[in-house]
Amino acid sequence: MTAKAIQFTVDGIAVAATAGQSLIEACDDAGIYIPRLCHHPDLTPSGNCRVCTCTVNGRQSAACVTPAAHGMVVENDTPRLTDDRRTIIEMLFVEGIHPCPYCVASGDCELQALGYRLGMTAPTEAYLWPRRKLDATHPDITLDHDRCILCSRCIRASRMEDGKTVFGFEGRGIAMRLNVDAQGGLGETQMAAIDKAASVCPVACIVIKRDSYRVPNGERRFDKAPIGSDIEARRRPSGSGGHRS
Numbered sequence: 001m002t003a004k005a006i007q008f009t010v011d012g013i014a015v016a017a018t019a020g021q022s023l024i025e026a027c028d029d030a031g032i033y034i035p036r037l038c039h040h041p042d043l044t045p046s047g048n049c050r051v052c053t054c055t056v057n058g059r060q061s062a063a064c065v066t067p068a069a070h071g072m073v074v075e076n077d078t079p080r081l082t083d084d085r086r087t088i089i090e091m092l093f094v095e096g097i098h099p100c101p102y103c104v105a106s107g108d109c110e111l112q113a114l115g116y117r118l119g120m121t122a123p124t125e126a127y128l129w130p131r132r133k134l135d136a137t138h139p140d141i142t143l144d145h146d147r148c149i150l151c152s153r154c155i156r157a158s159r160m161e162d163g164k165t166v167f168g169f170e171g172r173g174i175a176m177r178l179n180v181d182a183q184g185g186l187g188e189t190q191m192a193a194i195d196k197a198a199s200v201c202p203v204a205c206i207v208i209k210r211d212s213y214r215v216p217n218g219e220r221r222f223d224k225a226p227i228g229s230d231i232e233a234r235r236r237p238s239g240s241g242g243h244r245s
């Protein structure tokens with residue numbers, strides 16, 4: 001296939017992709033936002049949060065791990081998919097502890113921003129109120145496990161970008177937790193504040209100390225525009241991709 005030889009539609013909009021692009025990458029280029037949490041453009045996709053699930057040729061598929069394919073018919077922005085995504089976000093809120101008004105990441109948090117974008121008001125399930133550790137053993141970084149949504153971005157970044165193995169998961173299902181590769185906590189690992197792993201957390205689990213209020217509340221990414229606005233700003237009314245067919 002030559003460049004942009006792959007053509008398909010998303011909610012009736014014609015999208016062009018290059019061979020090797022995933023569905024989410026092609027849509028990003030075309031200015032079509034597919035909600036996501038575990039996906040990060042600099043990291044190998046893991047497909048574990050399922051927030052990006054779309055209907056592809058009638059079947060549900062995670063857009064971050066679905067290759068763009070010629071002729072496929074994709075549904076992204078539908079009431080049903082929005083409901084499903086909101087339910088996932090709600091479950092993440094009740095599974096951890098997320099007091100947004102008091103949180104250092106408020107306005108810069110992808111979970112919070114998705115809650116707003118997907119129209120979440122209050123979770124419909126009971127809060128689980130987990131009792132997890134706050135790891136402040138590192139001189140420059142805190143690790144607040146109450147906020148962790150188990151997206152695995154830090155694990156992938158540490159291994160693939162930093163050449164370290166600072167983070168991993170332990171346990172399964174509802175008992176799954178993030179851990180670090182030292183008994184004494186993050187301070188005993190090879191983690192550094194300049195590591196890629198320190199900059200990819202979508203929530204306030206990995207936080208750089210003394211840096212949290214460098215950008216004041218009210219002036220942060222999602223205080224100014226809803227999550228996904230940067231991608232939607234790429235949308236062209238006509239051209240090689242992203243026009244209504």
Ligand code: SF4
Pocket residue numbers: 097098099100101103104105106107109110111112147203204205
């Ligand atoms: S991490 Fe995000 S969702 Fe959780 S309390 Fe902080 S701002 Fe709210």
Ligand code: SF4
Pocket residue numbers: 147148149150151152153154155178200201202203205206
């Ligand atoms: S610490 Fe952050 S990046 Fe790592 S798994 Fe938890 S939420 Fe994801």
Ligand code: FES
Pocket residue numbers: 035036037038039046047048049050051052053062063064065
């Ligand atoms: S963003 Fe695709 S599964 Fe998480």
